[in-house]
Structures are given as C-alpha cells and as structure tokens.
Amino acid sequence: MMPLVLADAGTEQLIHKVGGSPxxxxxxxxxxxxxxxxxxxxxxxxxxxxxxxxxxxxAISEEMARKIMV
Structure with missing residues (x-):
C-alpha cells in the first residue's frame, strides 16, 4: 500500500483505505x-x-491525497 500521491499518473489504482479525521x-x-x-x-x-x-x-489537496491508500 502507498499514498495516492505516490501512484503512477494515468494508472488506475484500487483504494484500500481512507484515513484522516472522521x-x-x-x-x-x-x-x-x-x-x-x-x-x-x-x-x-x-x-x-x-x-x-x-x-x-x-481536484484535492496533496495533504488529502496522502490519506488515501492505494
């Protein structure tokens, strides 16, 4: 698993977990x-x-994208 911001551009990813505050x-x-x-x-x-x-x-902030694990 890795944060969404580290994924390769243009490649479809599966979301494993969404973190952060409620x-x-x-x-x-x-x-x-x-x-x-x-x-x-x-x-x-x-x-x-x-x-x-x-x-x-x-469009989301990079901070939000770091909470999305793919």
Whole structure:
C-alpha cells in the first residue's frame, strides 16, 4: 500500500483505505473515495492533485491525497 500521491499518473489504482479525521473521511467518501473503488491520478502539481474517480475529475489537496491508500 502507498499514498495516492505516490501512484503512477494515468494508472488506475484500487483504494484500500481512507484515513484522516472522521470529517475528512466523510468528505472524501462524499467525493467518491471509498475502499474498493477505483481511482486514477491525473496530475500532481503545486500542492494540488487531480484525480479521476467515478467518471469525474476531482481536484484535492496533496495533504488529502496522502490519506488515501492505494
């Protein structure tokens, strides 16, 4: 397992675990980051990460992406 920010760009990954505070976990779940779901890192620059989750592109902070284990 590794944080999402360390994944290869363009490669679909399986989410194993979502960490962080209960509020952060709920927020990420609402965006579609749930264990067992698929996520693809599109790009990471300037402290922000763009990912594809559930057929949508979502921008999250690098700090949030470090809580998502793939």
């Amino acid at each position: 509020e952060l976990k709920k927020h990420l779940e609402d965006l579609g980051f749930v264990p067992g779901g698929a996520v693809t890192l599109i790009s990471a620059m300037g402290g922000n990460v763009i990912v594809k989750v559930k057929e949508s592109r979502v």
